[in-house]
Amino acid sequence: MNEVFDFIKSCGTYFLATVEDGQARNRPFGTINLFEGKLYIQTGKKKDVSKQIQKNPCVELCCFDGKQWLRLSGKLVRDDRREAKVDMLEHYPDLKASYSADDDNTEVLYFKDATATFSTFTDAPRVIKF
Secondary structure, three states: HHHHHHHHHHHHOOOEEEOOOOOEEEEEEEOOOOHHHHHHEEOOOOOOOHHHHHHHHEEEEEEEOOEEEEEEEEEEEEEEOOOHHHHHHHHHHHHHOOOOHHHHEEEEEEEEEEEEEEEEEOOEEEEEEE
C-alpha cells in the first residue's frame, strides 16, 4: 500500500470515478493520506461526489506520471472520527481554509478491498491488493 500511496502522491492529481444513475462521473482530486494503515481521500459531504459514494461506494481512481499509470479500484468507507479528519488536514493545511475536523461537512474515506494495477505501454500489468 505504501507504493500505491507514494505513486499517487507523486502524481499530485488523480481522477476519481463514481457512478450516478448509471452514468460514470469523473473528477480531479489531490488529497491522499495514510492513516492507521489505511489509504484515505478527502472531500465534502455537501458535494455530489460524496452523495454518489454513499449511494455506491465502489469507485476507481486513475493517475499517470508520464510513463506509468495506476488504476485503483475498491470501496470507500466513511470514517467520521475526528482523529482521521485532523490527520488529513494536517497533511493538507491549505484545506483548513474550507474544512475543519469539527464541521459537519469534512469527510474522509478509506479504501477497502482495493486492487491497484500499475501499467505501462510496454510492460505487463502489476497488481497489488489490500
